Amino acid sequence: MEKRTEISELGEFGLIDRITRDFVNKNESTKIGVGDDAAVIDGGKDYLLLSTDMLVEGVHFDLSYMPIQHLGYKSISINVSDIAAMNGEPKQVVVNLGLSNRFSVEAVEKLYEGMAAACKDFKVDLVGGDTTSSPSGLILSVSITGSVARDKVALRSKVEIGDIICATGDLGAAYIGLQVLEREKQVFLANPEMQPNLAKYPYVTERQLKPKARTDIIYELAELNVKPKAMIDISDGLASELFHLAKQSGVGFFVYEDKLPIDKQTYDTAVEFNIDPITCVMNGGEDYELLFSISQEDYEKLKNHPDIHFIGYATEKEKGINLVTKNQNVVPIKAQGWDHFR
Amino acid sequence: MEKRTEISELGEFGLIDRITRDFVNKNESTKIGVGDDAAVIDGGKDYLLLSTDMLVEGVHFDLSYMPIQHLGYKSISINVSDIAAMNGEPKQVVVNLGLSNRFSVEAVEKLYEGMAAACKDFKVDLVGGDTTSSPSGLILSVSITGSVARDKVALRSKVEIGDIICATGDLGAAYIGLQVLEREKQVFLANPEMQPNLAKYPYVTERQLKPKARTDIIYELAELNVKPKAMIDISDGLASELFHLAKQSGVGFFVYEDKLPIDKQTYDTAVEFNIDPITCVMNGGEDYELLFSISQEDYEKLKNHPDIHFIGYATEKEKGINLVTKNQNVVPIKAQGWDHFR
Secondary structure, eight states: OOOOBHHHHHHHHHHHHHHHHOOOOOOEEEOOOOTSSEEEEOSSSSSSEEEEEEEEEEBBBTTTOOOOOHHHHHHHHHHHHHHHHHTEEEEEEEEEEETTTTTHHHHHHHHHHHHHHHHHHHEEETEEEEEEOOSSOEEEEEEEEOOOOOOOOOOGGGGGTTTEEEEOSSSSSSHHHHHHHHHHHHHHHOOOOOOOOTTTOOOHHHHHHHHHOOOOHHHHHHHHHOOOOOEEEEESSHHHHHHHHHHHTTTTEEGGGOOOOOHHHHHHHHTTOOHHHHHHHOOOOOOOOEEEEEGGHHHHHHHTTTTTEEEEEEGGEEEEEEEEHHHHOOOOOOOOOOTTTO | OOOOOOOHHHHHHHHHHHHTTOOOOOOTTEEEEETTSSSEEEEEEEEEEEEEEEEBBBTOTTTTSSHHHHHHHHHHHHHHHHHHTTTTTEEEEEEEEEEOTTTEEEHHHHHHHEEEEEEHHTTOOOEEEEEEOSSSOOOEEEEEEEEOOOOOOOOOGOOOOOOOOEEESSSSSSHHHHHHHHHHHHHHOOOOTOOHHHHHHHHHHHHHOOOOHHHHHHHHHHHTOOSEEEEEEEOOOOOHHHHHHHHHHTEEEEEEEEOOOOHHHHHHHHHHHOOOHHHHHOOOOOOEEEEEEOOOOGGHHHHTTTTEEEEEEEEEEOOOOEOOTTSSSSEEEOOOOOOOOO
């Protein structure tokens, strides 16, 4: 019998490590391949960035509560986020679309309206793609290019000991928004006469349904003359992203619970759902905020920015990745990011 | 009631026209967006090319006769073909993979072995991607970059009246190979004791299972100092590609039946299947050969090339797209390329 290893045994990142280990880059223009938010390609004057993401119905989205325009918007926005996470500017996207016969031309038009809105917001051009049928549901695969000056690119591997760790916006909202949407769906399925009660949760549901990539932060950092040393977008949860930065930079972290940014509606809704709000922040995914490190000397330039939070600092690798709680306990952080295969 | 238009009413190209008509390019670097084999991006010294293709299990491939390594090879090769069709050199790929729990790590490793072989053959670097679960079967979405000197790019819109139309290799084999594979599958399903009889059809089945992009032709044209004026790859069938060139260049064509390249095994197998061999050539897809136009003055440089066939010439748009049969009848060609939605 041939050996059969389940993908769930390795998980997404283990699988990627295993299948890509034998690939050797052959082109001089390939500067950085697998392993960051985007690949880095020597494109002449600036670096070209290339990234891609796939959204599969039944895995990444549920059209029973996700308006299809928002799905279109989100499919572009999450790709833009990967370019932002390299400190780059998004430029072009190509979109592959798989459609079952459940979808009408009008539904596809709405999907593209959402994409067009995102392309406008992020100044991105849709330049191609492939449209095909699918045996079950909707598949959206988007690839994106971006551009970044050679000396501005922010890699995951460049955190240095002593750097200040910054997070933008607030965290955990998209995750708790998903809990609200799932609950209201169950209520509706149990009794279709019941109308979903979403009015109480406008912020957290919007964060789940229509996330905005933080290109605004990229432009503001440039204006403030701050180059983030390392950067990643927070798509799988803060804990998971801290582990990526730690692993690739060979550092450890101290992160302070009382510095973690959380919106009041996120906090209150988490309490309502009997979920620890800090768990939402640490392990809830899909916020698409940015996590980055800066030199201590750059702190002064950013300290008054209303949307950048200084959540901790980088330390020696041996110290591990730690949360300092409100009552000054030091607790090791576990990576529990969202994994489709587990 | 909201209006519901079935996608099959518009077909793939009609759908693409409709959903992309409101997109306006905003970036200076976007030279050519939707509508050619690849997008053209101003990347500095050379043009950057960007293209993408998606393969969905049950629509584009059947793993009951497609070895999964070959699928990996094919997924890269068909993307390389799009770059070749711009007269470009392939550079980097990113791969999105959707996997149901039917697939083991070992199966995914074999898939990537095939991709690695193609990356080696075509000198392409795999630089990233996204791996996720899928509710049903395997989804492969590949995006590719390429590079072409600014004055060498071959667009679909540049055929001129009087140009000679060239096709590489031979046509129709992949389509008839698919018929063989489908027949043997039915035989096997009816009686699992029967072994598939493929030995008689090595060429046509290989053409279906493991197509090779014609980057060799691109390098040879450069060596022979011939710039193809317009170019497209033959993925949906010769007739369909002639229509694309005609529409985008505003020309018509005369194509000669006795000049169409067809392999003997393709011919014989078509006869065995009671299919007109010319139908295989005109309307069979997935050959991934190149169709291009050259100036008459370049004919001398190519006339001894064993793998380039001069199948016709471009004429006024009003004359339409025509096949000149062996007995000198002129028959209008109908586009009947493969459309997933019909």
